[in-house]
Amino acid sequence: MKLSPREAARYFARPEPDRAGVLIYGPDAMRVALKRQEAIAKLLGPNAEEEMRLTRMGAGDLRGDKAALTDAIKARGFFPGPRVVFLEEANDGIADTVIAALGDWQPGDAQLVVTAKQLTPRSALRKGFESHPNAYAVAIYDDPPGRDEIEAMLAKAGLTGIDRAAMGALTDLAGQLDPGDFRQTVEKLSLYKLGDAAPLTPEDVAACAPRSTEAEADELIHVVAEGRMTAVGPLLQRLEAQGVTPVTLCIAATRHFRALHAAACDPAGPAQGIARLRPPVHFKARDRMVRQAQACGVARLEQALGLLIDTDLQLRSSQRAPQMALMERCLIRLARLVAPRS
Structure with a gap:
């Protein structure tokens, strides 16, 4: 059945x-x-x-x-x-x-x-x-967990008394994270609130959410997709200092540009294309990605994906070139490729 x-x-x-x-x-x-x-x-x-x-x-x-x-x-x-x-x-x-x-x-x-x-x-x-x-x-679809699933996870973790604002924060977080990361965040919340009878708040959720490495990596990819070449270097240096690997950045950039390409190819337009993506794009990034897809266009996004695939192959090969330097060159070339034409 x-x-x-x-x-x-x-x-x-x-x-x-x-x-x-x-x-x-x-x-x-x-x-x-x-x-x-x-x-x-x-x-x-x-x-x-x-x-x-x-x-x-x-x-x-x-x-x-x-x-x-x-x-x-x-x-x-x-x-x-x-x-x-x-x-x-x-x-x-x-x-x-x-x-x-x-x-x-x-x-x-x-x-x-x-x-x-x-x-x-x-x-x-x-x-x-x-x-x-x-x-x-x-x-099992790629949709983020719904309210019932989130409530079941919270109950299993021993978390009760969730107010509406905290549940909204958790729902937003579930749409951003992989399911394993979200489950770990719920478990972290249960330890964070251990012995605390006060209701769970959005501030508690923010305190236990994965830290800024993911946010900074996302910001770097957005900067590249908007053609802001001068901002690439400083962001990349901070991420390298935090231990983010070139392969991780390449995977994130490829995922982002594939999403932009799918949106740009959507017959109903980029806005509808972004809305149809699975897993859903967080509402704070939605308008930004629509503008990126509109500005880049299908042809340049296809070139960008080709460059990312070539870089991924180089990163995984046995060549001895510094991997972060390869990734930085790739990101700068991407930013130059999609930068608005003067």
Whole structure:
């Protein structure tokens, strides 16, 4: 059965132990992994690893032994309690093996938890779970966590009495951070408020949010996209002193210019293109990115992406040129490329 986002939220809040299995798939490996961890933890409870009630397998484990998955599902352990077989990074190449194991499942067998990357509607693996009467298929999208998910994280961390302003700050933060970073921020908040009975405030959220390195890196990329060449050097020096690597900056710049290119190519215009981006752009950066996409245009953004790809290859190669100097040259060339024509 295919679960809608609302049904999926209910499933992850309380996974059903009598199901044959669940397929969790999506383009963001971190989001998929977090949902998988959540489901397995709630299905098995504590001490599952020590009691050998969790069996981990990879897709490669099944290529030489197609019966291994069925054997693992039907195996009986020494300890009582529910069992799970976790199959990681599955794909259509092993779909027949996985679907056959699901077909052999009987009450009392281990539940099968499978993770995969993005799967198309034609995927045999996805169809197998969607058509099975006692299994679920759950797509995990790049959308930031909603209010219900954030409230569940806060409750799990022991944080209560959240006022509206603090929840708004957390919602904004969830849209800016990767899911793993946001979860770590919530955990940091729980430690920060330990023993403090006062309600959580926006100031508390700001105190525990990831520090200025990310903000300064974002500002550097914005400066480059606006063609402000003279501001590149000082910002880059500060980031280098904080330990930010050239590869990290290259990845961030590539992500930013790809977003600008997608917005510039949108038939409805850059403003609609920015609004459609996933994950959503933080509202404080939205207007700035619209102006950048409008000023640069598709042709120059394509040139910029080509330059970034070439730089990324140089940074990851075995050449001995100073990496930060390569990155600085790339950023200055980008700023010159997209600078307004006089």
